[in-house]
Amino acid sequence: xxxxxxxxxxxxxxxxxxxxxxxxxxxxxxxxxxxxxxxxxxxxxxxxxxxxxxxxxxxxxxxxxxxxxxxxxxxxxxxxxxxxxxxxxxxxxxxxxxxxxxxxxxxxxxxxxxxxxxxxxxxxxxxxxxxxxxxxxxxxxxxxxxxxxxxxxxxxxxxxxxxxxxxxxxxxxxxxxxxxxxxxxxxxxxxxxxxxxxxxxxxxxxxxxxxxxxxxxxxxxxxxxxxxxxxxxxxxxxxxxxxxxxxxxxxxxxxxxxx
Amino acid sequence: xxxxxxxxxxxxxxxxxxxxxxxxxxxxxxxxxxxxxxxxxxxxxxxxxxxxxxxxxxxxxxxxxxxxxxxxxxxxxxxxxxxxxxxxxxxxxxxxxxxxxxxxxxxxxxxxxxxxxxxxxxxxxxxxxxxxxxxxxxxxxxxxx
Numbered sequence: 001x002x003x004x005x006x007x008x009x010x011x012x013x014x015x016x017x018x019x020x021x022x023x024x025x026x027x028x029x030x031x032x033x034x035x036x037x038x039x040x041x042x043x044x045x046x047x048x049x050x051x052x053x054x055x056x057x058x059x060x061x062x063x064x065x066x067x068x069x070x071x072x073x074x075x076x077x078x079x080x081x082x083x084x085x086x087x088x089x090x091x092x093x094x095x096x097x098x099x100x101x102x103x104x105x106x107x108x109x110x111x112x113x114x115x116x117x118x119x120x121x122x123x124x125x126x127x128x129x130x131x132x133x134x135x136x137x138x139x140x141x142x143x144x145x146x147x148x149x150x151x152x153x154x155x156x157x158x159x160x161x162x163x164x165x166x167x168x169x170x171x172x173x174x175x176x177x178x179x180x181x182x183x184x185x186x187x188x189x190x191x192x193x194x195x196x197x198x199x200x201x202x203x204x205x206x207x208x209x210x211x212x213x214x215x216x217x218x219x220x221x222x223x224x225x226x227x228x229x230x231x232x233x234x235x236x237x238x239x240x241x242x243x244x245x246x247x248x249x250x251x252x253x254x255x256x257x258x259x
Numbered sequence: 260x261x262x263x264x265x266x267x268x269x270x271x272x273x274x275x276x277x278x279x280x281x282x283x284x285x286x287x288x289x290x291x292x293x294x295x296x297x298x299x300x301x302x303x304x305x306x307x308x309x310x311x312x313x314x315x316x317x318x319x320x321x322x323x324x325x326x327x328x329x330x331x332x333x334x335x336x337x338x339x340x341x342x343x344x345x346x347x348x349x350x351x352x353x354x355x356x357x358x359x360x361x362x363x364x365x366x367x368x369x370x371x372x373x374x375x376x377x378x379x380x381x382x383x384x385x386x387x388x389x390x391x392x393x394x395x396x397x398x399x400x401x402x403x404x
Contacts, residue, residue, distance in 0.1 A: 029280075031336055083280040085337045092334050120281050132275025133344075140268030141350040148268070155275075203353045207272070212347035213340045219382050223389070245356045252360055 011072035015064045017105045018042040023076045028087040032229040038095045045099040056229040086120040130155035138204025150195035151204030179247020187255045211237040269298045277341045293342030310380045317384020325392045348377040
């Protein structure tokens with residue numbers, strides 16, 4: 001049955017379908033290695049004899065040659081990357097079903113649309129998540145319960161700002177602005193006497209902003225051989241960390257702390 | 260320092276990040292357990308210094324994630340992203356910034372070194388675990404998901 005499908009399939013449409021899956025994997029926080037592997041597997045299982053995929057943080061380029069000599073080359077540019085592990089899991093499942101011949105390329109669009117449309121958690125859960133993350137880590141790094149609550153408040157504010165504030169600048173500058181505002185809010189919460197240790201509250205908030213996952217993934221990419229992709233993400237993470245440092249430094253200086 | 264309070268903080272924090280990363284409900288318990296395992300290994304080896312503690316925790320974390328990913332048939336990233344946040348050196352980074360501003364050069368260098376060493380330790384641990392696990396799976400011929 002699979003051979004019948006692959007005979008009808010042109011190189012262009014096959015590569016397009018494979019890139020759809022790959023693009024969404026990368027967009028939702030999948031690793032470079034996984035994206036390349038997925039595209040290659042899908043193409044090979046639908047009758048491609050030669051597949052080349054090259055992926056970096058924000059670009060996928062691939063070429064494919066079918067058994068009859070028909071070729072296709074396409075590329076995708078990825079702009080913003082979010083962390084959506086549910087989508088990564090489901091896309092992985094789809095790619096496995098594709099390769100096993102359980103679904104065909106024609107029904108792929110429906111399956112993809114279903115993932116895109118489905119919201120695994122309602123919006124308020126992301127606020128709860130930010131509260132738990134900031135509060136939990138404020139306590140983890142030695143804050144009191146009140147510090148944890150303050151960090152949770154800053155966490156809510158940060159998520160709200162991130163979701164609804166107009167994107168007036170690029171990601172780097174927005175991170176610096178976010179850091180500055182949450183730094184100011186943390187210090188204010190201590191000044192009005194609600195929080196106790198401004199530093200612990202700020203550490204809890206930093207955990208929300210810090211690109212720890214990206215940094216780790218970049219180094220894993222470099223170790224597994226995708227040096228270029230890893231290096232780009234590495235530099236991006238270091239720059240983000242510097243932006244966070246600058247934002248919080250400005251907040252501390254503004255209230256005449258430290259100096 | 261009260262390790263139990265730290266542990267509870269770490270678990271709540273991991274839960275928070277798991278929700279932010281939209282880890283699905285059926286993988287949520289395993290993802291949080293990953294954070295707990297990582298932190299327990301960190302505590303166990305803390306007396307051997309920052310580097311060893313982070314290395315062993317990174318090693319245990321990667322091992323746990325690779326195994327659980329195969330059991331639960333989900334990508335490794337799902338569990339790794341949740342477990343990793345426990346080791347991210349947010350505190351050390353903050354005190355580095357603070358001491359640079361306060362012109363405490365010695366303290367700034369000390370905390371800056373801690374931040375770098377923590378990162379290096381995690382990477383070393385992950386690399387070691389990846390090599391070992393790949394070798395084991397290669398020998399017993401268990402397929403990668």
